[in-house]
Amino acid sequence: MKRTLQVLNELERDGVFTRYAIGGAMGATFYTEPLLTFDLDVFVVRSIVCSGAVSAPTSNPPAVIDRRYSEAVRGRGYSEQENECIRIEGVPVQFLPAYNPLVEEALKEAQEITYEDVPARVLRSEHLVAICLQTGRNKDRERVRILREQAKLDQNFLADVLRRHQLEDKWKLWTE
């Protein structure tokens, strides 16, 4: 995954997107026990100059390979696609453009990490919880349970995020 992160850093440096952070199951795994996943969810802030999205499902977060990402990645020799992912150095990467204010905030406040000397970003655990609440699938509910048990959530920070994004009722429903 080291090389995959290096490529993501190159894409950011080259302005394909202005900022990225790891989310999804692999983001959660940063804070919890290893969780099974077959792709790497990468949330991105698009550059101002940006081509149109290929598709945007109505009820779910947009699982989108923006043509700009696809072309930029292909230009680096990665042409293998799987479903909505592009395989970069052996890892299927799903690019998820920031699709609402919560995800935009999560990207802005993502924490900097290093992975084998390679800089990268992971969404904060509190934002991962909030995104799961908002997304609302069964697997999100399970992920919230695991994050509550194993991640060291900053309860004040989480409460603030939940309040600002109107997720307090869902939190109560899932945790009481």
Added chain:
Amino acid sequence: MDGVSAEVTRIFAAKEQRRQDLARLPFPEKVRAVMQLQEMAATILRARGKAVQPWRIAGHDEKVGAASPP
């Protein structure tokens, strides 16, 4: 726990401890564990007719060390 022997309670506690220990592993080690999970799950999923592809990282270059959860 009702209806559960002391022995089983001890086993459950040990399992929970193991999960907490896994959560404290450095991130690269967790990534390696995820890849092992992918290999295990892929066999089962393929038998059910679902095509999944474990990650193919050259030389499994992940090493123990670098990033750890806060």
